[in-house]
Amino acid sequence: xxxxxxxxxxxxxxxxxxxxxxxxxxxxxxxxxxxxxxxxxxxxxxxxxxxxxxxxxxxxxxxxxxxxxxxxxxxxxxxxxxxxxxxxxxxxxxxxxxxxxxxxxxxxxxxxxxxxxxxxxxxxxxxxxxxxxxxxxxxxxxxxxxxxxxxxxxxxxxxxxxxxxxxxxxxxxxxxxxxxxxxxxxxxxxxxxxxxxxxxxxxxxxxxxxx
Numbered sequence: 001x002x003x004x005x006x007x008x009x010x011x012x013x014x015x016x017x018x019x020x021x022x023x024x025x026x027x028x029x030x031x032x033x034x035x036x037x038x039x040x041x042x043x044x045x046x047x048x049x050x051x052x053x054x055x056x057x058x059x060x061x062x063x064x065x066x067x068x069x070x071x072x073x074x075x076x077x078x079x080x081x082x083x084x085x086x087x088x089x090x091x092x093x094x095x096x097x098x099x100x101x102x103x104x105x106x107x108x109x110x111x112x113x114x115x116x117x118x119x120x121x122x123x124x125x126x127x128x129x130x131x132x133x134x135x136x137x138x139x140x141x142x143x144x145x146x147x148x149x150x151x152x153x154x155x156x157x158x159x160x161x162x163x164x165x166x167x168x169x170x171x172x173x174x175x176x177x178x179x180x181x182x183x184x185x186x187x188x189x190x191x192x193x194x195x196x197x198x199x200x201x202x203x204x205x206x207x208x209x210x211x
Contacts (some may be wrong), residue, residue, distance in 0.1 A: 026054035033059050034083060036109045065104055065119065071114050083157035084122055085110035093173040100158045100176075122180055126151040126187045132194040138187050 005027055013019050025045060032038060039056035087108055091100035095101035107119030126148065132138075141149070156162035157176040164172050 021045075022052045022054055029054060032056075033080070036080075048138065068090040080109040080111070081120070081122070081185065085177055085185075088122075088158065088180070089173040092176050095169050095171045097159050101155070104154065104158060122154075122184060123151065125132045125184050126154075132191045132198070134194045134198075135187070136193045137190055141183070141187065150179060153183070154179050 008024055008027075009019060025048060029039065032042065040058075042056070044053065049184060065126060076144050084107060086102055088100045088103050091097070091103070103121075105121055105123045107121035107124075109122045110122075152162070156164050157167075157172050157179060160167065160169075160172060164175065167175070192209045196207075199209060
């Protein structure tokens with residue numbers, strides 16, 4: 001979207017009058033979800049005639065992901081966790097460590113109406129990784145590294161402390177994002193799947209844990 005807008009508004013623009021603002025707005029609207037904003041929050045522009053305005057539509061919360069269609073209203077919000085990971089990594093590389101820690105502890109994009117004032121922080125997931133006894137992957141991690149090891153690694157990578165004290169911001173970004181994805185998110189997903197199977201075996205048709 002950025003490259004397309006840049007070409008439209010800068011590279012290929014002969015004059016302001018020749019810019020298709022309606023098309024540019026439509027490109028932005030298609031990316032609102034990636035920016036963590038909604039059509040209602042942005043509102044309608046008064047610099048484009050009503051007849052020419054593209055229709056802004058928020059994506060459905062119950063989205064279709066690679067053929068899977070859940071039934072809860074949290075699927076979209078959960079799918080936005082990758083934006084939190086990218087935002088944290090970007091801030092680490094910018095040496096904005098406190099801002100990165102804020103997103104890690106409090107969340108920014110991924111949401112859950114039941115916890116943390118509507119957000120689903122990645123740090124909260126590190127405390128819920130090992131709740132299902134069938135999750136042998138998490139058990140192996142605990143046996144080898146002990147409790148909360150992943151939280152300590154991520155915090156040190158973000159803040160440049162411990163083993164990361166003399167590591168460059170770029171390398172700390174790589175370590176932070178890799179630790180979140182490999183040590184937190186995929187193990188949490190496995191735990192949720194095992195829990196979903198447990199509920200299914202009990203005859204509960206709620207897809208919350210699968211979503």
